[in-house]
Amino acid sequence: MHTPGDVRVEDRADPEILEPTDAIIKLTATCICGSDLWPYRGIEPVDHTAMGHEYVGVVEQVGSAVTTVVPGDFVVGSFVISCNECEICRAGFQSKCVHAEFVAGGIGTQAEKARIPHADGTLVKTPGEPDPEIIPALLAASDVLGTGWFAAVAAEAGPGKTVAVVGDGAVGLMGVLAAKRLGAERIIAMSRHPERQELARYYGATDIVEERGEAGVAKIKELTGGLGAHSVIEAVGTQESFMQAVGATRGGGHLGYVGVNHDVQIPGIQLFFAGIHTLGGPAPVRRFLPELIQLIWDREIDPGKVFDLTLPLEQAAEGYQAMDERRATKVLLTV
Amino acid sequence: MHTPGDVRVEDRADPEILEPTDAIIKLTATCICGSDLWPYRGIEPVDHTAMGHEYVGVVEQVGSAVTTVVPGDFVVGSFVISCNECEICRAGFQSKCVHAEFVAGGIGTQAEKARIPHADGTLVKTPGEPDPEIIPALLAASDVLGTGWFAAVAAEAGPGKTVAVVGDGAVGLMGVLAAKRLGAERIIAMSRHPERQELARYYGATDIVEERGEAGVAKIKELTGGLGAHSVIEAVGTQESFMQAVGATRGGGHLGYVGVNHDVQIPGIQLFFAGIHTLGGPAPVRRFLPELIQLIWDREIDPGKVFDLTLPLEQAAEGYQAMDERRATKVLLTV
Structure with a gap:
């Protein structure tokens, strides 16, 4: 988002592993959050910011210290990076992790690929390759459901x-x-x-x-x-x-x-x-992810219905406009 | 308290039973609360207000519907009147009772006697006649300890x-x-x-x-x-x-x-x-009173030390002044 209301899909350099605890994921789907409308409407500052903080996708590469996910795993992540090991994380408040970092802004997952720090603590892999029909539900787990x-x-x-x-x-x-x-x-x-x-x-x-x-x-x-x-x-x-x-x-x-x-x-x-x-406060989504993924996997809950407009990533600008004008509740972007 | 800073001990009519759930108690001791300093300092409005909301004493008379205390019982009460029977009370939030009424202002226990509405729900009797040495501790239970x-x-x-x-x-x-x-x-x-x-x-x-x-x-x-x-x-x-x-x-x-x-x-x-x-918020002291009274009775806790000045009720004005000037942490008034 260059300035309020001005959303563009542009080429950026591919993300790279910077820390041994990083993973690079290839996004399968991402979406636009109600909170993305605050900068879109000029209520929060924005200046050529990489947008997006909800994501599901396939692990492409992992740093040397990552142990719980490997390339090829399908993963769901939280919108806040967390180590899941510190005292705060262990108490279930991963959004206040001592290593907490918001995916919004700095990382930005309205993209083809993203670097996810503290991959072991942030990402949760699904039991297997998900059916395409549950992708929206898994994506919802990343933020709105969580x-x-x-x-x-x-x-x-x-x-x-x-x-x-x-x-x-x-x-x-x-x-x-x-x-x-x-x-x-x-x-x-x-x-x-x-x-x-x-x-x-x-x-x-x-x-x-x-x-x-x-x-x-x-x-x-x-x-x-x-x-x-x-x-x-x-x-x-x-x-x-x-x-x-x-x-x-x-x-x-x-x-x-x-x-x-x-x-x-x-x-x-x-x-x-x-x-x-x-x-x-910002939800400790990571606490609930394993349980939510399983409920979705078992078709016990169907949060995916919350998406009422699906567009390809290239048409992100139209997605923002639709949500801003309340023509859509939530827009899913396919990558 | 006539006006901010102007505390007087005056004769008032004896309180009377107005509702069948009322009790009249004869105060043994009362005290000055830190919150009494707000009107004293003119930060809260005050106009010829009957002061005091902490109290221990002996039941003198009960209304026809009162069943848990009888004349002669030594009782400790909360600074908020509660029925202890409604849904909110049963959930432990007696200070938000549907019949809640603050003792401060309307009733006023910096006095020789007081009418306590909803006596069954508000008052808790001690296991027997207390030793004088634990009177301050029991009084503390009424508000500051609770x-x-x-x-x-x-x-x-x-x-x-x-x-x-x-x-x-x-x-x-x-x-x-x-x-x-x-x-x-x-x-x-x-x-x-x-x-x-x-x-x-x-x-x-x-x-x-x-x-x-x-x-x-x-x-x-x-x-x-x-x-x-x-x-x-x-x-x-x-x-x-x-x-x-x-x-x-x-x-x-x-x-x-x-x-x-x-x-x-x-x-x-x-x-x-x-x-x-x-x-x-205002503490649901009533929830804790039975437990606190027992702990005091068994000499397990000694909250009475919080009183560092004791005066007869007649010298209430001096007590307010001492607390206002921070010469005393909390003043006990004997009745």
């Missing part, structure tokens, strides 16, 4: 729980899928887009709330005997959505927030008197 | 954990006691007052950090291999202390915050990239 799943786990979605999901983008929809899979009793999707409402219901939403802000909070309270939801997933990242999520959570409930915050200022006193648990 | 304990539980203090405590007031010191009791391996008290450092060490602090703000965060990182503490207790409530606590918590770690927030604005992006668990 992030929605983390949000649902952070919100402690589970049996007997009412879960409210703020945000009907790909991550919000994956939050619905995760809440359903984790056994939630009732899942309230907050959405005003008919197609996304339909997809939310497909993934397990039992109720739809169209109201936003304070009216949205009031509606959630009305649906939960005045108490608020046990678990709330925030998957937008604006001031309104964040405070809507705080307000929708019952006292002692859990808020999992994964929408990348933009200009959000949380009034301390409001959070204080809410009396809720919160956990959020 | 609040510090909740903060330590919220921060998931426990075996193998390093706990940092921001704030060396009574609640912070009780957080140290709780962290120690919960089995924390290392407890870092952030304090620059020699007497409070000494008390922190008495209660179990293994390290003292005098630095504050960013320098304080840097020191905590230095002491924890660059990672930050597993568990952080925030017991002040200012912008600096809150962000110091966020910064001192490692990725995936737990922050328990109980300092009543004043003009705190939490930058969403900073909390987001911190990647931490948080839980805070």
Whole structure:
């Protein structure tokens, strides 16, 4: 992305192994993330930046210290590089790994090839060569599914729980899928887009709330005997959505927030008197990858439906435009 | 408190049973809370307000629906009224009870007698008539101990954990006691007052950090291999202390915050990239009261040392002044 709104597909030098822990992968598919729209819209800085942080592909080359993947392996990776060995990784917070590095920007996987540092800690190989039909699902695991799943786990979605999901983008929809899979009793999707409402219901939403802000909070309270939801997933990242999520959570409930915050200022006193648990941030997708890959492999979950437009990598610019204009929820780019 | 700084002990009408779930208690002891200093200093509004929310005493009279306490019982109560029966109470968040009501302001226990609504859900009787020597400890359970304990539980203090405590007031010191009791391996008290450092060490602090703000965060990182503490207790409530606590918590770690927030604005992006668990607010002291009373009864913990000045109720004004000028950490008022 040269400047906001200006996406070009250009030739770059092939990546090379720089560290013994690196791997070079040949991408099979990649995609455009809702968070890529922030720089596209000029809300985050961008200057000739290599875009993309979601990826599946085949290992082409590995550094001398890599032991868990070999050339030819099909792999799924997280959008944050992690060693998976440090104390933080072992506690399940790989996105805060002491070696953490964002794939976005520096590496960029909207490309034919990419160098993945800490390959052993970042990549997870699939049980075999995947059928083409599950490639979109595996790609979703790389970020949106992993992030929605983390949000649902952070919100402690589970049996007997009412879960409210703020945000009907790909991550919000994956939050619905995760809440359903984790056994939630009732899942309230907050959405005003008919197609996304339909997809939310497909993934397990039992109720739809169209109201936003304070009216949205009031509606959630009305649906939960005045108490608020046990678990709330925030998957937008604006001031309104964040405070809507705080307000929708019952006292002692859990808020999992994964929408990348933009200009959000949380009034301390409001959070204080809410009396809720919160956990959020960039999702430690790596923690969940082995489990998610297996669920996809066994056709237990179908996150791939979140892609509603597929284009060849060469047409990336059209993909950004479609998402920016909300003509597409999420665009898959074939390589 | 007539106006900020103007505390008077005056005759008021005796409280009466208004609801069948009420009890009237005769106070044995009460105290002044750090949070009482906010209105005293004019930072919170005050206008001829009945002060006090910490209390131990003897039940004098009960409403017709009260079943768990009878006149003559010695009781300890929480600073928030709770029914202990609703869904929120049963989940352990009594300070967010659907019938929640703050004792501060409306009721006011810096008095000879007080009407306690929802007596069954709010009061806990001691195993018998307490020895006078443990009265201060039982009184501490009513708020500062219960609040510090909740903060330590919220921060998931426990075996193998390093706990940092921001704030060396009574609640912070009780957080140290709780962290120690919960089995924390290392407890870092952030304090620059020699007497409070000494008390922190008495209660179990293994390290003292005098630095504050960013320098304080840097020191905590230095002491924890660059990672930050597993568990952080925030017991002040200012912008600096809150962000110091966020910064001192490692990725995936737990922050328990109980300092009543004043003009705190939490930058969403900073909390987001911190990647931490948080839980805070007015402590559900009622959840912990039975356990805390027993620990005090069995002389297993000695939270009473947090009171370093005892005055008769008539000299309440002097008690406020002593705390305001930091001549006392916490003042006990005998009734």
